[in-house]
Structures are given as C-alpha cells and as structure tokens.
Amino acid sequence: MLEHTPKEIKERKGGMINPAKTCQPIGAMYAALGIHKCLPHSHGSQGCCSYHRMHLTRHFRDPIMASTSSFTEGACVFGGGANLKTAIKNVFAIYDPDVMAIHTTCLTETIGDDIPSYLGSAEIPDGKIVIHANTPSYAGSHVTGFANMTKGMVTYLAEATTDTNKEQVNIIPGFVNPGDMREIKRLTKSMGINFIMFPDTSGVVDSPMTGKFEMFPRGGAKVEDIRDTGNSKLTIALGSFASTDAAIQLERKCKVPAKTLKTPIGIKATDEFLMALRAAFISEIPYELEEERGQLVDIMTDTHYHFHGQRVAVFGDPDVVIGLTEFILSLGMVPVHVLTGTPGAAFEKEIKAMLLEAGLKANVKANGDLFELQQWIKNEPVDLLLGNTYGKYISRAEDIPFVRVGFPVLDRSVHSYMPIVGYQGAMRLVEMISNALLDRADRDAADEDFELVM
Amino acid sequence: MAINDKHIDAILETYPAKVKRNRKKHILIKDSAQAHQEIEANTRTIPGIITNRGCAYAGCKGVVLGPIKDMVHITHGPIGCGYYSWLTRRNKAKTPEGGQNFLSYCVSTDMQESDIVFGGEKKLARMIDEVMDIFKPNAVTVSATCPVGLIGDDIGAVAKAAQEKHGIPVLSFNCEGYKGVSQSAGHHIANNGIMDKIIGQGELIETPACYSINFLGEYNIGGDSWEIHRVLEDIGYHVVSVLTGDGSYETIKNAHVADLNLVQCHRSINYIADMLEKKYGTPWLKVNFIGVTSTIESLRNMALYFGDKDLIRRTEEVIARELARIEPVLDQYKKICEGKTAFCFVGGSRGHHYQGLFAELGIETVLAGYEFAHRDDYEGREVIPAIKTDADSKNIPDLHVEPDRKYFKLKLSPEKAEELKKRIPLSNYPGMIANMKDGHIITDDLNHYETEEFIKLLKPDIFASGIKDKFIPQKMGIPSKQLHSYDYSGPYAGFGGAVKFAEDIAMAFTSPTWNFISTPWKDKPLLEGAMQKEGH
Numbered sequence: 006m007l008e009h010t011p012k013e014i015k016e017r018k019g020g021m022i023n024p025a026k027t028c029q030p031i032g033a034m035y036a037a038l039g040i041h042k043c044l045p046h047s048h049g050s051q052g053c054c055s056y057h058r059m060h061l062t063r064h065f066r067d068p069i070m071a072s073t074s075s076f077t078e079g080a081c082v083f084g085g086g087a088n089l090k091t092a093i094k095n096v097f098a099i100y101d102p103d104v105m106a107i108h109t110t111c112l113t114e115t116i117g118d119d120i121p122s123y124l125g126s127a128e129i130p131d132g133k134i135v136i137h138a139n140t141p142s143y144a145g146s147h148v149t150g151f152a153n154m155t156k157g158m159v160t161y162l163a164e165a166t167t168d169t170n171k172e173q174v175n176i177i178p179g180f181v182n183p184g185d186m187r188e189i190k191r192l193t194k195s196m197g198i199n200f201i202m203f204p205d206t207s208g209v210v211d212s213p214m215t216g217k218f219e220m221f222p223r224g225g226a227k228v229e230d231i232r233d234t235g236n237s238k239l240t241i242a243l244g245s246f247a248s249t250d251a252a253i254q255l256e257r258k259c260k261v262p263a264k265t266l267k268t269p270i271g272i273k274a275t276d277e278f279l280m281a282l283r284a285a286f287i288s289e290i291p292y293e294l295e296e297e298r299g300q301l302v303d304i305m306t307d308t309h310y311h312f313h314g315q316r317v318a319v320f321g322d323p324d325v326v327i328g329l330t331e332f333i334l335s336l337g338m339v340p341v342h343v344l345t346g347t348p349g350a351a352f353e354k355e356i357k358a359m360l361l362e363a364g365l366k367a368n369v370k371a372n373g374d375l376f377e378l379q380q381w382i383k384n385e386p387v388d389l390l391l392g393n394t395y396g397k398y399i400s401r402a403e404d405i406p407f408v409r410v411g412f413p414v415l416d417r418s419v420h421s422y423m424p425i426v427g428y429q430g431a432m433r434l435v436e437m438i439s440n441a442l443l444d445r446a447d448r449d450a451a452d453e454d455f456e457l458v459m
Numbered sequence: 460m461a462i463n464d465k466h467i468d469a470i471l472e473t474y475p476a477k478v479k480r481n482r483k484k485h486i487l488i489k490d491s492a493q494a495h496q497e498i499e500a501n502t503r504t505i506p507g508i509i510t511n512r513g514c515a516y517a518g519c520k521g522v523v524l525g526p527i528k529d530m531v532h533i534t535h536g537p538i539g540c541g542y543y544s545w546l547t548r549r550n551k552a553k554t555p556e557g558g559q560n561f562l563s564y565c566v567s568t569d570m571q572e573s574d575i576v577f578g579g580e581k582k583l584a585r586m587i588d589e590v591m592d593i594f595k596p597n598a599v600t601v602s603a604t605c606p607v608g609l610i611g612d613d614i615g616a617v618a619k620a621a622q623e624k625h626g627i628p629v630l631s632f633n634c635e636g637y638k639g640v641s642q643s644a645g646h647h648i649a650n651n652g653i654m655d656k657i658i659g660q661g662e663l664i665e666t667p668a669c670y671s672i673n674f675l676g677e678y679n680i681g682g683d684s685w686e687i688h689r690v691l692e693d694i695g696y697h698v699v700s701v702l703t704g705d706g707s708y709e710t711i712k713n714a715h716v717a718d719l720n721l722v723q724c725h726r727s728i729n730y731i732a733d734m735l736e737k738k739y740g741t742p743w744l745k746v747n748f749i750g751v752t753s754t755i756e757s758l759r760n761m762a763l764y765f766g767d768k769d770l771i772r773r774t775e776e777v778i779a780r781e782l783a784r785i786e787p788v789l790d791q792y793k794k795i796c797e798g799k800t801a802f803c804f805v806g807g808s809r810g811h812h813y814q815g816l817f818a819e820l821g822i823e824t825v826l827a828g829y830e831f832a833h834r835d836d837y838e839g840r841e842v843i844p845a846i847k848t849d850a851d852s853k854n855i856p857d858l859h860v861e862p863d864r865k866y867f868k869l870k871l872s873p874e875k876a877e878e879l880k881k882r883i884p885l886s887n888y889p890g891m892i893a894n895m896k897d898g899h900i901i902t903d904d905l906n907h908y909e910t911e912e913f914i915k916l917l918k919p920d921i922f923a924s925g926i927k928d929k930f931i932p933q934k935m936g937i938p939s940k941q942l943h944s945y946d947y948s949g950p951y952a953g954f955g956g957a958v959k960f961a962e963d964i965a966m967a968f969t970s971p972t973w974n975f976i977s978t979p980w981k982d983k984p985l986l987e988g989a990m991q992k993e994g995h
Contacts, residue, residue, distance in 0.1 A: 007563055008554075009594050019586025020568035021538060022593075028539030050605055050636040051504055052514025056543035058927050068930045070907070075504035075512075076637045077851045081609060092507030098475050099908050100509070111537045112605035112637060115575055142537035143570045143606065216976045218911065218934040346538075376564075398563055 006402040010376060012383040022376035023395065025320050026346025028142035029150030030108050031057040032180060032247075034071050036154035037106035039204020041225030044102035048089055048118065049110030050076040053142075064413040065183075065210040065421050070220060072096050072105075076112060085113055086123045093127045093135065102221060104228060107137040108154060114141035134228060136161035146347040147412075148246045148322050151180045155204060155251040158231055165235040165259035173199035174282065175234045175261065177251050179244030179268050179324050180412065181426065183207035183224075188424035189243070189269065192279065195293060198286045201230045201237065211422055235259030239285045243278070244268040244324030245351060268324045269426045271332025271434070272301060297428040304435055305336060311439045311459075313337035316385075320344040320378055320392040321411035323352040323371065325425075329391060329410065330356055332431060336438075338389075340367050342381045348372035375399065389442060406441040410434070461898055462488055462916070470912040478505055485903040489895045496892060497842075500903045501833040503640045503851045509907035511804075511927055512830050516540055518645025519634030520602035522727060523653070526550035526678050526703040527711070529559040531596040534567045535583050535614055536604025540636070541567030549944055550678045551685075552705040559596060566590060570606065579612050587621040587629060597708045598628040598657075608635040628708070630656045641831030641904075643726065643807065644855045650730035651858040653702070653711065658735070659866060661713030668697035670765055673717040675732055675743070676724030676808070679704025681949020686956050687748045690781065694758065694773050702728060715739045715866045719764055721746045721757075725888045726807030726832050730858075736886060738860040740869040742876060745884040748952045749809070750816035751785070760883040764871075781954040789819070792961035795968055797821035799920035802913070804905050805942045806925075807832040811891035813923060813942055816951075820961055825917050827891065828902040837901065839890035907931075921967060936976050938967035 030047055034057050037045035047054035054073035061069040072095075074080075074088040089107070096105055107120060120137045129135055138157030140150040155177060176193065178186045186207045193200045208224020234240070240255050242248035242265040252263035266281060267274040276298070283290055315338045319329050323345045330340050343356050352371040360367055368381050379399045382390075390396050390405045394415045400407035414420045424430035443459055450456070467486055471479045484499035504510045513521075516536075521544040524532055534541030545565035554560035568586050570579050583601065590599060599621070601614050618631035634648045672691070677684045684704040691698060699717040700710040714735070720743040722732050732743040744764060746757035755778050762774040799822045803810050807829050814824040834842050871879070879885050892901055900917075902909065910928055914935065922932040922939045929939045940946060940963070948963050950956040 009559070009561065009564070011593060015592070017589050019582055019589045020566070020570075021541075022564060022566050023545075024538050024542050024565060024567065024569070026538060027542040028537050031539070046507070050514050051510060051512050052517050052636040053539065055511065055513040055927065056517070056539065059547070059925075060543060062926050062930065066930065068934065069927070070509065072507045072509050073504075074506045075508075075510065077503050077640060078637050078854055079850065081637050088506045091505070094475060095478060095505060095507035099473060099478075099507075110605065111539075111570075111575075112609070115606040115609045141572070142539050143575050144572050146538070212934070214934055214936075214976055216934075216936045218931050220907075 007379060007398050008402070010379050010383070010402075012380065014377070014380045014384070021346070021374040024346050024374050025344060025378070025395075026146035027060070028111075029140035029145060029147060029153065030110055030142060031060060032147035032150030032152070033106075033108035033138055033140045033154035034058070034069075035061060035180070035206065036151045036158075036204045037108070038069065038209050039206040039225055040104055040106060040158065040231070041227045042103035042221040043106050043225065044096060044100055044104070045071040046092060046096065046105050046107045047071060047073040047110060048085060048107050048120065049074060049112045053110045060413060061210070063415045066418060067210045067212060068218070069210065072100070081112065081116060084116060085118045089118075089120070089123045090127045093129060097130050097133055100220065104134045104136065106154065106157070107135065108140040108150065110140070111142040114139065114143075134161070148180050148324070148347050151247050152250045155248065156254045158203060159234070159251050159254040159258060162228060162231040163235040163255055163259055164232050165261075167236045170238040170261070171199070171233075171236045172286065173201060173237045174285065175237045175240040175252075175255065176200050176202045177240065177242045177248035178202060178205070179247035180322055181268065181325070182421040182424070183209070183211040184422045184424045185426045185430065188427045188430055192294065192427050193282065195291055196279070196282055196287055197291075198282055201234050202226060203231050203234065235261065237261050239264060241266060241278070241281060246323045246347060246349060267331065268328040270325065270328025271431050272298070272305070272335055272428070273331055274328050275427050275431065294428070301428045301431050304432055308435065308439055309337055311442055314339060315388040315442065316341045317389045317391060318342040318378065318382055318387045318405075320375065320396065323347050323349060325411050327352065327355050331359055332434065333391070334359060334363050336435070339365060341385055341387050342368045342378060344368070344370045344373040344378050346372065346374060379403065389438065406445040408437045408441050410437070462900060464488065466916060470909065470916070473908070478508070481505060482909075487892070487901040489892060489897050489899050489901060491897050495838070498834060498837045498892070498901060498903055500829070500837060501640060501643060501831065501852065502849060504904060510904060511906070511925060512641045512904060514636035514642065515634045515638040515645035515648065516602060516604050516636045517544065518642030518727070519632050519649040520544055520600070520645070521548060522642060522678065523646055523649035523703055524600050524602065524632065526552065526562075527706050527708060528552040528554075528562055529597045529707040529709060530600055531561050531564070531566055531590045531594050532600045532602065533583070533586055533590065534602050534604060535570070535579060535607055535612065536568065537570045537606070538567055540604045541565050548678070549680050549947070549949070550704050551682050552679070558707070559594075561594060561596060575606055575610055578610060579607070580617050583612070583614065583617050584621060587617070587625070591625045591627075596627070598630065600652075601629065601631045603631075603633050603635050605636045608633065608637075628656060628660070639852050639855050643831040643833065644852065646727040647730055647855050650728065651856060654731050654734045654858060654860065657708060657711050658714045658731070659712070659738070659863065661715070663713040663716045664866070666697070666699070666716045666718060670695055670767075670770060671697040671699050671717045672761075673699050673714045673720045673735075674701040675720050675722045676728030677701055677704050678724075680943075681945045681951065683748070683950045683952035683956060686950040686953040689955075690758070690777060690953055694777050695770060696761070702731065715741075715863070717741055718870050719744060719761070721761070722888070723748060724808040726836050729888070734858065734860045738863045738867065740862070740867050742871055742885055745888045747812050747815070749812040749956070751782070751789070751819055751954065751957050753812070753815045754953055754957070763883055764879060764885070785954050785958050788958050789961050792965040793821050795965040796961070799968070800825045800917070801921045801923055802917075802919045803827040803942070804829075804902070804924045806830050807836060809942050811836070811894065814894060816957060816960055819957070820964060822921065822964070823896070824899065825919060826900040826902065826913055827895065828905050830904060832903070835888065835890060837890050837892050837903070839893060840888050921964065936973060938973075940964065940967060
C-alpha cells in the first residue's frame with residue numbers, strides 16, 4: 006500500500022500527487038442542490054457532470070441530479086451558446102425545475118463563454134429562473150466552487166425590499182453535510198430565532214425512501230426565502246472559505262451586515278456561534294443548549310486521558326480542518342500535521358495562530374497533497390489520522406488509527422446524516438476519536454494487558 | 460405486456476419536436492420478423508437531456524490506460540479529472556514480487572490559471588522529471604484534458620523530449636474530454652497509443668508456451684480476470700498479457716507473440732484486436748465469460764480454434780468439474796429469481812453480456828442498452844462498412860498498420876480460418892440485438908427521463924446500471940444492481956462469478972428492508988381503537 010512513497014522529502018513543483026482537493030464545479034453542483042426545485046447545470050463537456058454526480062452520489066448514497074451542455078469539439082471552436090440554449094429549452098420542457106443553476110468548467114472558462122449574454126437570448130419559460138456562477142476548475146478547489154455558486158445565489162436572487170430589516174438571520178452553513186445543516190438549524194430554532202439558511206441540502210441529498218422517486222425532493226432553500234435574505238438583520242457566514250464571499254456580496258448588494266465565524270465544530274466555535282446569535286437577537290440562551298454544552302464538557306473531562314498528548318494528523322477542506330484543529334486542541338491532543346489541498350494563506354495563518362496560543366509547532370500547509378502528508382507522517386509519526394476516505398490508504402500503509410470526517414467519505418454509510426457541528430456533533434467526534442484509539446489499544450494489547458474497563 | 464410503438468411515442472411526447480425526432484432513432488423494439496433492425500448510436504448527446512455518458516478522457520485514461528499497473532499515468536489538466544479517475548473503477552491489480560504497482564497514486568499537473576494563460580508544457584515536463592525521480596516507473600503516460608487542446612500545449616513534444624531525457628517510454632494521449640461524443644473516443648485514442656508504442660516492443664520473438672493467448676478488453680473489475688485465469692490456466696492455456704486489467708507494460712509489450720486474442724469487451728478494444736491481426740497475423744475470438752453458458756461456449760470455441768485433442772478433453776473435464784460444483788448452488792438462487800424481469804443498461808458491452816447470466820437465473824431482460832456503443836455492438840460487425848463517421852467523431856484518428864516485417868506470422872491458414880468462421884465468432888461479433896427476444900426494448904444513450912418512464916411502463920423487478928441511477932429505482936422500491944462497480948462485490952465473471960452474482964441478486968430480492976417502505980400508520984384507520992369498543 007503506497008509503498009512507492011519515499012521518506013525523504015524533496016521539493017515538488019510539477020503538480021499534485023494524491024490531491025487533498027478536487028475541482029470547483031462539484032462544489033457549485035452541491036450548493037445548487039441546496040435550492041428547492043433546482044436543477045444544477047454543468048456548462049462544459051459531459052464528463053465533468055458525470056464525474057461530479059457520481060462522486061456526490063457515492064458520498065451521500067442518494068440520487069444527485071444535474072444536466073450538462075455536452076460539448077463536442079465543434080462547440081469548443083464556435084462557443085457553447087447553442088449548446089446552452091438547447092439545454093435550457095430541453096431542461097424546462099422535460100424536467101420542469103423552478104430554477105436552473107449553471108456552473109462552468111475549465112473548458113468553457115478557457116474558451117471564454119459569456120453566460121449572461123447567452124441567458125439574454127435563451128428561452129426561459131415565464132416564472133422560471135436561471136442563475137449562474139463561473140467556476141473555473143484551474144483556480145482554488147471544490148470549496149471555491151461552493152463559495153462561487155452561493156455568491157451567485159445572492160447576485161441573482163437577494164433583494165432588499167423592506168425599509169427596516171426583519172428580525173431574522175441569514176445563515177450560510179458552508180460546505181458541510183445535510184446532517185450538519187439540520188443541526189445548525191436546530192440550534193438556531195431552539196433559541197427561537199427566525200432564520201434563512203442557504204444553501205440547504207437537508208431533505209435533498211438525505212431524502213427518505215417512500216416508494217416514490219422525487220426528482221426535486223422537499224428540501225432546499227426556497228427562492229422566495231433567498232430573495233428575502235436581502236431584508237435580514239444579519240448574515241452569519243460559517244467558514245470563511247466557503248461562505249464569506251456570499252455574505253460580503255449580500256452586504257454590498259442589500260446592506261445586510263456580514264459576520265464570518267468558524268464552522269461550529271467543537272466547543273469553542275459552537276460557543277461563538279451561539280453568542281453571535283444571542284448578541285444580535287436574544288437576551289438569553291435557553292437552558293437546553295446550556296445542558297447540552299455541559300454534557301459535552303462532562304464527556305470531555307471524563308475521557309480526557311484517552312486523548313491527552315496524542316499526536317494527530319488532520320487533513321481536508323480548510324473550514325472543516327480549522328474547526329477540527331481547534332477541537333482537538335481543546336481535547337488536549339497535539340496536532341502535528343495539518344493540511345488542506347485548497348490554496349489560501351488564511352488557512353495557514355489561522356492554524357498557526359491556534360498552535361502559537363497552545364505553545365505548539367506543527368507542519369501546516371495549504372495547497373498541499375496527501376503524498377506530502379504521508380511523507381510528513383513517515384518522518385514524524387502520529388497516533389491518529391483524521392480526514393476523508395482517501396486517508397484510509399495512508400492509515401493502512403503507516404498503521405495509524407483513522408477517523409473518517411469531511412468530504413468525501415465513500416466507504417462508510419450514515420455519516421452524512423449525523424452532524425459533526427454543534428455540541429452534539431462534538432460529542433459524536435469524541436466518540437469516533439475515542440473508539441478509534443481504544444479499538445487500537447485493544448487490538449495491540451497483550452492478553453495479560455487486555456482490559457475489561459477502560 | 461406487449462410493448463408497441465404507441466407506448467414509445469407516448470413517452471417521447473413530452474420532448475420538444477427536435478429531441479423527439481432524435482430520440483426515436485435510438486430506441487427499438489426487437490422484431491425478428493424484420494430482416495434487419497437499424498439503431499442510431501454513437502451520435503452527439505442532446506444538451507440538457509441528463510445523460511449517463513462520460514467523456515473521452517474517462518474512456519482513455521480511466522478505462523484503458525489506468526489499469527496498467529507499472530506505468531505512472533499523469534493527467535495533464537486541472538485537478539478534477541485526475542482526482543475522479545483515482546481508484547474509482549475497481550480494476551484490481553496485484554503487486555508482483557519486487558515489481559511495481561502505482562494504482563493507488565493519482566498524479567496530476569494540477570493546472571492553474573497561469574498554466575492556462577502561459578501554457579502548461581513546462582509544468583508537465585517538470586512533473587515527468589519528478590515522477591522519474593520518485594517512482595522510477597517502467598513507462599509513463601500523459602493524458603490530456605479539455606483545456607490542454609484549447610490552449611495548444613503540445614504534449615506529444617513534451618513526451619518525446621522526456622523519453623529521450625529519461626530513456627523510458629513516455630506516451631502521450633490527446634484524449635481531451637470534448638473529443639468524440641462519449642467515452643468511446645477515448646478507447647480508440649488509447650488503443651492507437653498502446654498499439655503504436657507498447658505492443659511489439661518486447662524482446663520475445665516466439666511464444667514461450669503452447670496455447671498462448673492475450674485477453675483483450677478485460678479490466679479485472681472486482682477480480683473478474685483472475686477468476687477466468689484460474690480456469691484458463693487449469694485447462695492449459697498460457698496468458699501472455701491482459702489488456703489491461705492487472706496488466707503491465709512488461710507483459711503487454713510482448714502481446715505480439717500470442718497465438719490467439721480473446722475479446723471480451725468488443726467496444727473498447729476491437730481496434731487493437733483488428734490491428735493485431737493485420738500487423739502480427741493473430742486472429743481474435745469474441746468470447747463472453749459472463750454467465751455459465753457463455754463461459755462454456757467461449758471455452759469450447761477456444762479449444763476448437765486450437766483443435767488439439769488433449770486441449771478439448773481437458774476443456775470438457777474442467778467444464779464438468781466446475782458445473783458439478785456450481786449447479787447445486789445456482790439452483791438455490793434460481794428459485795428466488797425465477798420469473799422476474801430486469802433492465803440492463805451499461806456502458807458499451809455489459810448491457811449485452813449480462814443478459815445471459817440473468818436468463819440462467821430465470822430473469823428476463825426486458826430493456827437493454829448502452830451508453831456509448833456503436834452500431835456494430837448492437838447490430839453486429841457486418842454493418843461496419845455501412846457506418847458513416849459523423850462530424851463529431853471524424854477527428855478521432857485511425858491508426859493504419861501494415862504486416863510487421865519481423866514478427867508477422869500467420870497463426871492460421873486462410874482455409875482453416877474460413878472453416879472456423881462458420882462455427883465460431885472468429886474476428887466477428889454478432890451484436891446485442893441478435894440475442895434479444897421479440898418485444899423487448901433496445902435503447903441507446905438512455906437518459907433520466909426515459910429511465911423513469913420505462914420503469915413506469917415495464918415495472919422491472921431489478922434495475923441493472925451504474926451509480927448515478929442506482930438510487931433512483933431504489934427510491935421507488937426496485938432493487939438496483941451496479942454492473943460497473945458490481946456494488947463493490949465480485950468477481951462476476953466465469954463459473955465462480957456466476958455464483959457470486961446469483962448470491963448478490965438473490966440478496967437484493969430477499970432483503971427484508973423492502974418491507975418497511977410503507978409507513979404503518981398510513982395504512983391503518985385513525986379510529987381503530989374506538990371502533991372496536993363500539994363493536995363490543
């Protein structure tokens with residue numbers, strides 16, 4: 006397993022080996038699925054669209070619908086206007102979504118297709134909406150694509166129509182699972198605060214089995230609600246990489262103040278999220294959330310000796326990794342290697358600040374790859390690996406306990422239904438981490454050291 | 460129920476006029492009263508139709524090149540293409556003692572905006588240098604993606620320079636995603652490169668053992684190729700190379716010495732099969748190791764080709780032994796499956812191959828089709844001269860080969876070949892339609908809308924296709940079987956594979972989970988308790 010990875014690290018400039026990111030359009034497709042009755046559309050050659058649907062389907066184990074312009078060589082020469090207009094006509098005639106959300110690929114970005122001008126002359130039925138975002142695959146990552154499409158929602162839909170702002174908060178949850186979106190909504194609801202979450206894939210990519218296939222399931226942020234985000238009192242962007250762009254666009258376009266917070270993973274980030282809501286809307290956080298928080302602290306204290314001082318490697322998408330790093334520090338663990346494939350200096354800055362505060366040093370890298378992560382581990386071994394499914398190869402090669410978290414998880418089920426955010430999500434993380442470590446302790450123990458009670 | 464044109468027309472009614480005209484030509488009802496039924500295939504995808512198709516890059520790098528284990532496959536492009544074709548097709552490969560296996564690595568030039576603007580050739584050259592330094596592979600491939608062709612990166616020149624610099628073969632493939640209309644273009648592009656740059660590069664002049672074969676168009680999904688190998692080796696065949704499941708540069712370069720080429724997936728490898736015949740004089744035999752009957756027929760045809768008494772005897776011994784082992788097990792599953800119906804819509808070959816295996820379990824395939832096959836895969840190879848290459852595919856180059864001066868050897872006399880052709884599919888494939896029953900539907904490039912409509916019309920008991928549509932019938936309560944990835948099971952080929960397949964299909968039918976779809980409180984009256992009291 007990965008036996009050709011040498012321990013000696015040399016500088017590489019030719020590209021990526023075993024990437025810790027993928028390309029923009031899949032993030033845009035995922036974001037677009039978070040609009041009710043929306044069909045994502047990939048403006049490019051059809052391979053991209055198939056790959057993106059395939060990958061999301063494998064992560065969620067649910068149907069992922071999207072259409073494509075299906076470029077041929079001719080369209081590359083003459084531009085994809087005809088393909089897009091045909092696609093729009095066919096999509097509305099055959100599939101009848103309320104919204105089509107178009108994103109682009111490296112093909113259409115390279116040839117410079119001008120989507121807004123195509124839309125100007127496209128046949129869009131009355132009452133139907135087409136929005137778009139440019140998502141060049143050669144810039145950023147899938148998280149950038151999510152951010153671009155979410156910003157596109159604001160650009161096309163958000164409107165300030167009331168004189169005074171409504172007592173409601175916009176929440177942009179970032180590139181997280183539907184289980185996380187449900188949990189963020191539950192927390193906000195239990196504080197009695199009105200909110201609009203967008204995009205919201207809960208009820209879309211975790212839809213129930215009823216005996217009937219619904220092409221457009223019940224979930225997703227409604228267009229009228231996304232329009233109404235322009236009238237809210239505040240926008241909370243959870244995760245700077247995935248959510249800030251849309252929040253700033255909303256501030257610019259509709260004067261709704263924007264506040265960026267960390268993805269609420271772990272106790273500190275969840276505290277900050279609840280306090281930001283309290284500061285803007287209510288006087289007191291309800292007891293049930295205080296109870297949950299107290300339960301989490303109770304668990305963390307009860308189990309701290311499982312974790313304390315354990316050395317951890319963590320990789321994944323920047324917003325999630327920032328949250329995870331903060332939480333593993335709260336557990337007394339030691340992050341040794343922290344890596345994301347998504348480029349961006351903000352990631353390294355934020356992680357390094359946390360480490361400095363904790364008096365620790367680690368390998369920290371944005372725009373890194375898993376080949377390098379494995380080399381780091383060979384040089385400085387760890388007790389635990391946290392990351393997406395691709396980590397299982399490193400875990401096996403280097404014999405390290407492994408916890409699957411983030412995107413994508415292709416080899417286990419249920420994960421997308423369960424949160425990692427909020428106090429509840431933090432409890433689940435504690436359980437997953439301690440199970441991995443204690444299963445390993447059991448596996449490795451000599452018979453005489455095998456314990457009934459741990 | 461008997462399906463007729465009216466049913467099809469009713470389905471097509473929803474389409475805009477242009478789409479309706481187009482799609483009508485891609486759907487057939489099998490009718491053996493007609494001398495020949497023609498289907499339209501391998502034409503451009505309708506934009507916005509929600510196709511299942513992929514691109515030429517997927518067909519080239521993902522399907523044909525990717526499984527070759529001792530080569531490092533570099534994707535020249537932004538990160539997505541390399542990433543999505545990383546470990547997602549289950550083409551298994553064992554690492555030979557002291558040998559190389561790079562399948563768990565994804566190598567991409569990860570093109571950035573500056574590479575699009577200023578060109579990516581330097582970065583590609585750098586990546587090849589780094590790959591040489593780190594992995595020291597036997598050979599390297601470079602596959603192009605959409606933007607590469609548009610910005611004019613000359614990957615052929617970069618590969619040539621790298622080959623001279625490093626002294627190992629560096630092969631480039633212009634499989635930009637927009638070429639052709641589907642994965643199929645990529646197969647052709649990959650075939651040309653393998654034929655031109657790998658096969659015939661080995662030192663072997665003669666076959667090292669008797670009954671030596673190449674196995675073409677077999678990608679060892681879930682271990683399929685290994686299960687077939689087990690039987691072939693037991694009978695006494697010597698497998699020179701497999702293209703390309705668990706294949707290696709080291710074995711494929713000697714493919715020219717084999718006595719016979721077996722073709723499993725006609726669509727993806729028929730180009731090489733044809734060229735091997737022209738260049739080295741090696742005939743090919745269409746085989747099908749999916750299903751017990753087809754496996755037996757393929758083994759017998761192979762024995763007939765060689766015509767050796769011992770080989771024929773050994774073939775029958777192995778068949779008898781395998782049948783004695785598997786028939787009682789299959790009978791158990793057959794009881795569960797008998798009388799059911801299936802849809803079978805898969806890439807470019809399995810839509811046909813699995814129909815026999817379904818039939819052996821008592822399951823009738825009422826609708827079948829391909830994403831990207833050509834007319835010859837539907838109608839048989841005799842239609843090839845009549846197929847016109849349209850504007851969308853005309854830029855896929857044909858490689859023309861001549862008999863090789865050094866290695867050409869007629870493996871079979873022309874008289875013997877003619878005689879055999881009457882009995883076995885030597886250098887021939889009769890296509891899928893021939894095997895289907897009257898009234899059953901054949902559909903090319905099936906899309907989401909038609910999938911739903913045909914399910915409503917035909918109510919199949921099992922839906923066999925891929926991951927993108929797996930969960931759609933399942934939401935409707937219809938079991939779904941992936942015939943690309945085998946739902947992470949397998950092997951499904953050969954004798955052992957038939958048993959595994961039967962077990963998996965029976966499991967899909969008998970799982971208790973289907974019983975919970977309807978909610979109990981939706982079926983029961985609200986006032987049940989009160990009503991009972993009144994009755995007392």
